Amino acid sequence: MLKITNLHATAGTKEILKGITLTINAGEVHAIMGPNGSGKSTLAQVIAGHPGYEVTKGSIEYQGKDLLDMEAEERAQAGVFLAFQYPVEIPGVTNAYFLRAAYNELRKARDEDEVDPIEFLDIMEEKLALVEMDATMMQRSVNAGFSGGEKKRNEILQMAVLEPTLAVLDETDSGLDIDALRIVAEGVNKLRSPERSTLVVTHYQRLLNYIVPDHVHVLAGGRIVRSGGKELAHELEEKGYDWLLEPVPA
Amino acid sequence: MSSSIETLVNKEYAYGFVTDIESDTIPRGLTEETIRAISAKKDEPEWLLDWRLKAFRRWLTMTEPHWPNVTYAPIDYQAQTYYSAPKSVKPLQSLDEVDPELLRTYEKLGISLTEQKRLSGVAVDAIFDSVSVGTTMKKELSAVGVVFCSFGEAVHSHPELVKKYLGSVVPYSDNFFAALNSAVFSDGSFVYVPKGVKCPLELSTYFRINAADTGQFERTLIVAEEGASVSYLEGCTAPKRATNQLHAAVVEIVALDDSSVKYSTVQNWYAGDENGVGGIYNFVTKRGKAFTNAKISWTQVETGSAITWKYPSVILQGDNSVGEFYSVAVVNNHQQADTGTKMIHIGKNTKSTIISKGISAGKGQNSYRGQVKVLPKAENARNYTQCDSMLIGNACGAHTFPYIEVANPTATLEHEASTSKIGEDQIFYCKSRGLNAEHAISLIVAGFCKEVFKELPMEFALEAQQLLGISLEGSVG
Numbered sequence: 103m104l105k106i107t108n109l110h111a112t113a114g115t116k117e118i119l120k121g122i123t124l125t126i127n128a129g130e131v132h133a134i135m136g137p138n139g140s141g142k143s144t145l146a147q148v149i150a151g152h153p154g155y156e157v158t159k160g161s162i163e164y165q166g167k168d169l170l171d172m173e174a175e176e177r178a179q180a181g182v183f184l185a186f187q188y189p190v191e192i193p194g195v196t197n198a199y200f201l202r203a204a205y206n207e208l209r210k211a212r213d214e215d216e217v218d219p220i221e222f223l224d225i226m227e228e229k230l231a232l233v234e235m236d237a238t239m240m241q242r243s244v245n246a247g248f249s250g251g252e253k254k255r256n257e258i259l260q261m262a263v264l265e266p267t268l269a270v271l272d273e274t275d276s277g278l279d280i281d282a283l284r285i286v287a288e289g290v291n292k293l294r295s296p297e298r299s300t301l302v303v304t305h306y307q308r309l310l311n312y313i314v315p316d317h318v319h320v321l322a323g324g325r326i327v328r329s330g331g332k333e334l335a336h337e338l339e340e341k342g343y344d345w346l347l348e349p350v351p352a
Numbered sequence: 353m354s355s356s357i358e359t360l361v362n363k364e365y366a367y368g369f370v371t372d373i374e375s376d377t378i379p380r381g382l383t384e385e386t387i388r389a390i391s392a393k394k395d396e397p398e399w400l401l402d403w404r405l406k407a408f409r410r411w412l413t414m415t416e417p418h419w420p421n422v423t424y425a426p427i428d429y430q431a432q433t434y435y436s437a438p439k440s441v442k443p444l445q446s447l448d449e450v451d452p453e454l455l456r457t458y459e460k461l462g463i464s465l466t467e468q469k470r471l472s473g474v475a476v477d478a479i480f481d482s483v484s485v486g487t488t489m490k491k492e493l494s495a496v497g498v499v500f501c502s503f504g505e506a507v508h509s510h511p512e513l514v515k516k517y518l519g520s521v522v523p524y525s526d527n528f529f530a531a532l533n534s535a536v537f538s539d540g541s542f543v544y545v546p547k548g549v550k551c552p553l554e555l556s557t558y559f560r561i562n563a564a565d566t567g568q569f570e571r572t573l574i575v576a577e578e579g580a581s582v583s584y585l586e587g588c589t590a591p592k593r594a595t596n597q598l599h600a601a602v603v604e605i606v607a608l609d610d611s612s613v614k615y616s617t618v619q620n621w622y623a624g625d626e627n628g629v630g631g632i633y634n635f636v637t638k639r640g641k642a643f644t645n646a647k648i649s650w651t652q653v654e655t656g657s658a659i660t661w662k663y664p665s666v667i668l669q670g671d672n673s674v675g676e677f678y679s680v681a682v683v684n685n686h687q688q689a690d691t692g693t694k695m696i697h698i699g700k701n702t703k704s705t706i707i708s709k710g711i712s713a714g715k716g717q718n719s720y721r722g723q724v725k726v727l728p729k730a731e732n733a734r735n736y737t738q739c740d741s742m743l744i745g746n747a748c749g750a751h752t753f754p755y756i757e758v759a760n761p762t763a764t765l766e767h768e769a770s771t772s773k774i775g776e777d778q779i780f781y782c783k784s785r786g787l788n789a790e791h792a793i794s795l796i797v798a799g800f801c802k803e804v805f806k807e808l809p810m811e812f813a814l815e816a817q818q819l820l821g822i823s824l825e826g827s828v829g
């Protein structure tokens with residue numbers, strides 16, 4: 103379903119991804135782990151189409167389409183969703199307005215009719231329950247003045263509404279207390295389905311106790327240095343990352 | 353700045369076309385003869401000509417103000433044309449008599465003057481170069497006693513009102529541009545709402561400059577009698593021309609006891625090209641006087657003009673009077689705006705609110721200049737000022753010049769200011785949710801301007817958002 107082949111990417115003059123190859127099939131949950139600076143978040147952002155990175159080599163194919171040839175919004179319309187590590191604030195634009203605009207863009211891309219604000223309220227009600235959010239959240243400006251936990255829950259809410267076929271969660275666990283972590287993880291688990299692929303990027307194994315992955319990959323120095331099953335995450339928790347790191351050429 | 357923002361903020365001006373129509377134009381230059389010629393063309397009474405001449409003589413003694421935070425080459429006032437009118441315009445019995453070419457011009461601008469297609473609930477006065485070409489809905493308005501016509505017409509139909517109020521809020525000696533306007537003003541709108549009448553329609557004037565090298569000097573006078581209320585909107589566009597055109601308007605509002613006047617502007621004069629060539633010089637004096645319990649509210653969305661110099665103000669003369677100023681000013685490319693307001697608190701328990709939103713893109717320079725003055729007798733005066741700037745890219749500028757003068761210790765004043773920047777991150781966030789960059793920018797900007805847009809009459813709020821979208825690119829979905 104998602105097929106990444108020999109992916110190289112740079113930020114400015116610095117090469118960050120140095121040949122990533124990874125395939126995620128429909129219904130699978132993959133976790134990308136690794137030390138700080140290994141390129142985890144870069145990989146997530148390159149998949150979503152962040153303009154700050156340049157892909158110098160390799161390919162990303164998604165449902166037979168060349169993702170690298172598509173604008174970020176076209177990727178979203180094709181079913182790709184990135185839950186941000188640092189969700190962005192948009193003052194003055196309500197969560198309800200923003201989400202409906204996004205929802206309707208995706209519908210338009212599928213040649214479906216747009217929904218009006220009243221219809222959208224019904225859709226929201228069910229989704230809000232999923233992340234234990236209050237309806238008043240919908241009238242607040244997008245992420246403005248939200249606590250760290252609220253921002254992350256808002257990301258999962260958006261994911262629940264937009265129903266992507268490929269969800270990429272970029273350090274969704276960072277900055278969350280244990281209750282918020284549980285809510286976020288339960289939200290993600292409820293959205294698991296045979297059609298949906300998920301890529302969980304995380305520094306800690308903690309999140310993977312809640313969202314149990316089918317495959318775990320360790321990223322270091324811009325390359326996948328080890329892949330395994332969910333037990334690999336536990337091994338990393340015990341031993342740290344050092345034993346996997348190759349000496350970096352000067 | 354990323355290329356995506358750059359291409360988006362540089363969209364062509366859609367209203368830059370020229371109407372090919374025969375004009376009656378007086379020769380360039382400005383002397384007493386010019387003024388006599390204008391007055392004669394308009395068949396004006398002696399007192400008005402005298403007033404113009406007094407203004408002109410005063411103007412000759414004044415110097416152009418250079419304190420605004422804008423720079424431009426010296427203006428040659430003798431190289432301008434001060435009067436131009438479409439030849440076909442005569443006193444019209446109905447809109448059916450309006451030159452079809454003019455009607456097509458307004459259709460192209462999205463303003464329909466024809467009876468069948470006009471916007472319901474809105475009466476429109478259309479000013480083309482120096483004269484009014486037609487006013488709609490006159491019958492409906494006169495049924496309740498509201499007068500809405502061109503200024504020139506009012507001079508003949510309601511001379512006593514014009515004589516009483518002209519210059520009563522903005523005297524001809526007020527400033528350089530007001531004096532110039534008083535000398536050469538050609539037309540504009542006149543509104544009179546009688547005692548206790550709530551005007552049943554939105555009143556709207558649409559200003560269009562067509563002729564080259566011609567200044568537009570319109571004069572608008574709005575009088576609300578005791579207990580009356582009215583909402584008025586003006587819109588402005590001009591063709592693309594390589595030379596700068598001068599626009600020096602004066603608007604006076606008289607809000608008598610217990611009345612309420614809401615004045616909204618959607619200004620989209622041609623702003624010049626991406627190199628700063630051409631565009632309108634918009635030097636405007638707008639002021640209202642609010643008597644006891646009266647309220648005057650200015651809302652402006654300013655996206656056009658090469659240079660803007662404009663401070664819609666309220667003199668809070670009567671006790672308990674209220675003044676409001678809501679503004680969105682956008683500058684892009686080489687545009688420069690120095691705009692804000694003055695709130696002069698004279699009466700007791702007077703209250704003013706200022707919400708200013710400045711958006712700067714390209715190499716644009718945006719200055720907010722606002723004065724809040726509380727005079728000794730203004731017990732319990734209150735002012736709230738909020739002044740926010742948004743920057744798009746790295747080559748633009750935002751400046752704030754607040755002036756506060758308080759001569760009464762019971763006054764309460766608040767001032768808040770912020771500056772933010774549209775980032776690539778905000779745009780990417782929206783894109784990653786399926787919105788294109790155009791949609792993203794207009795959404796972010798609309799959010800920023802929300803407090804001002806909600807003050808616009810409903811019929812025009814969407815238009816203003818769209819205009820903002822054109823200026824910065826993108827339409828608000």
